[in-house]
Amino acid sequence: MLDAEGLTRAVLAGDRDAAAALAAAALAAGADPAEILNAGLLPGMDAVGQRFARKELYLGEVLLAARAMQAGIAVLKPALAQAGHDAGPKPVVVIGTVKGDLHDIGKNLVTMMLEAGGLEVVDLGTNVSTDRFLDAIREHNAAVLGLSALLTTTMRQMRQTIEELRRVGAMDGVKTVVGGAPVTQEFADTIGADAWAPDAPAAVATIKRLVGAA
Template sequence: MFDFAEMKAALEHGKAAQVKEFAEKALAEGVGAEEILNEGLIAAMAVVGEKFKKNEVYVPEVLVAARAMYAGLDVLRPLLAKSGVKKAGKLVIGTVKGDLHDIGKNLVKMMFEGAGYEVVDLGTDVSPAKFVDAVRSERPDFLGMSALLTTTMPSMKSTIEALKDAGLRNHVKVLVGGAPVTSKYASEIGADGYAPDASSAVDVAKELVKGK
């Protein structure tokens, strides 16, 4: 029986090379890729997320833990794809047009991947048309938009309007966030959900599809 405690500790401390080795070792011992994903990677990222929420760790620690998670995920990915493991859901995410800030968007992305979601990252400076195209082709459960600049916030509204025009608005739950964004603004522009920080974004998403 493979002991995940060491692997989880390595991930929490951001030891990417060790996490990769543990993932390979577990596979060699006959542990299934899905079990390694759930018990070794997702469980450890959940711990990191909780500590982040409680201010026990900060952004640098989350970033190195996430990097370690990706190192493990890279080992598992081919096997996971082959076995067709069901994902928790799918998120398309990007920072809106005119805005080049990505750290908040990246944190949200990591939290979702850490919670077992498939994430399509469109990067920064993403136009409404590009968001719409991605929703059409990727068919995600969620669309996440991030903005740091007050002046780029209106692009969130334009994107929601563009989704309506394309007849796609009811196909996806729209989540928004970023320093100048408030829950009031989110409801004004017709977003489905708002998260004040990266660690609560996954909870907001889960809440939105509860009982669905």
């Protein structure tokens, strides 16, 4: 059975063991992994964000909540990724959270869902410099570059990264997609990104459209 409220509470309480156990129990009972994520784990992180904004939580509590969320996601990962196993070469998406920014929960979700959607993803992690993006694009012959930013300050880094990669000629034939809570379509347009997506399912649809795989 899917105990969505229990999962939400586990994230809010920063209880890693409960988040993992409830996610595993829901999977074992046949619940849809996307439903476990969307109805159980994500509302917990939303509530954490709202309470942090109202100064009802300390940063340490947010970190614990993030760890609980990641423990739940780790349990779901194999089930979420199961769909992505067809044969043949897959377009490569290089993704990372831009320099100065350590938030990675949303980017990890996007990565997971892209893999589940049959794309190959090279995830560079967080605090990724333009040089590291450049090396990875070249090494893996990327079709798409995905940039994530959660801070209004690091959104600016997205522009710098895109401009620098274009300046050195690394972006010919490479599409850029940007995302993260403060990032909007309007911002994506102003920094010359090819696309923006508000969440992980939309990121999959958008990237598949860009690489002609939809």
